[in-house]
Amino acid sequence: EIVLTQSPVTLSLSPGESATLSCRASQGVASQLAWYQQKPGQAPRLLIYDASNRATDIPARFSGSGSRTDFTLSISSLEPEDFAVYYCQQRHNWPWTFGQGTKVDSK
Amino acid sequence: QITLQESGPSLVQPTQTLTVTCTFTGFSLATTGVGVGWIRQPPGKAPECLAFIYWDGEKRISPSLNTRLTITKDTSRNQVVLTLTNMDPVDTGTYFCAYRGVVPPTFAHWGQGTLVTVSS
Numbered sequence: 001e002i003v004l005t006q007s008p009v010t011l012s013l014s015p016g017e018s019a020t021l022s023c024r025a026s027q028g029v030a031s032q033l034a035w036y037q038q039k040p041g042q043a044p045r046l047l048i049y050d051a052s053n054r055a056t057d058i059p060a061r062f063s064g065s066g067s068r069t070d071f072t073l074s075i076s077s078l079e080p081e082d083f084a085v086y087y088c089q090q091r092h093n094w095p096w097t098f099g100q101g102t103k104v105d106s107k
Numbered sequence: 108q109i110t111l112q113e114s115g116p117s118l119v120q121p122t123q124t125l126t127v128t129c130t131f132t133g134f135s136l137a138t139t140g141v142g143v144g145w146i147r148q149p150p151g152k153a154p155e156c157l158a159f160i161y162w163d164g165e166k167r168i169s170p171s172l173n174t175r176l177t178i179t180k181d182t183s184r185n186q187v188v189l190t191l192t193n194m195d196p197v198d199t200g201t202y203f204c205a206y207r208g209v210v211p212p213t214f215a216h217w218g219q220g221t222l223v224t225v226s227s
Binding site for chain 2: 001034036042043044045046049050053055056087089091094095096097098099100101
């Protein structure tokens with residue numbers, strides 16, 4: 001099973017600041033990695049698929065990069081609605097696995 | 108517009124069998140390349156993929172649950188059913204179903220989830 005390790009666990013930032021979230025895979029996943037945003041009581045929402053492609057209706061301030069084992073989700077100029085938990089997920093090998101999450105909270 | 112809705116019991120006793128149903132609209136499971144998955148999320152923890160069923164009936168089951176878990180589809184009724192036997196308190200969590208299309212080839216649409224508590 002591929003293990004995804006996300007860092008940091010928590011990121012405390014203010015609106016308008018930029019966020020950089022990391023996801024490292026225990027083995028190569030090519031570009032088959034997605035990023036999701038989850039708010040309390042809601043289902044995860046797809047942000048980025050295949051490492052760098054924004055999903056439908058996702059604002060341009062969200063961007064993804066990386067390949068093989070190291071991936072980054074960047075959020076430029078945080079909006080109030082961006083404070084949430086973010087998960088990475090690989091679909092390279094079954095079982096598809098999620099990282100443990102990074103919480104972006106308000107400083 | 109794609110929608111998915113989970114239904115099932117909110118409380119299950121230990122050793123019982125859980126059956127949850129995903130009813131969807133806006134796509135057909137007869138369409139080449141698509142599929143529906145079940146994802147579980149214990150309270151305060153990360154999601155976990157349990158099972159996935161493709162349009163052609165091919166299935167993927169979590170290796171840690173493969174002796175307890177069954178996934179089936181009813182294409183004509185637009186439903187996917189998950190069955191998990193011998194429930195234990197560690198199986199407590201929110202059970203989501205999600206749609207994976209061709210583009211993007213990942214879970215782009217999710218149901219709201221159903222919270223299942225395992226307790227006597």
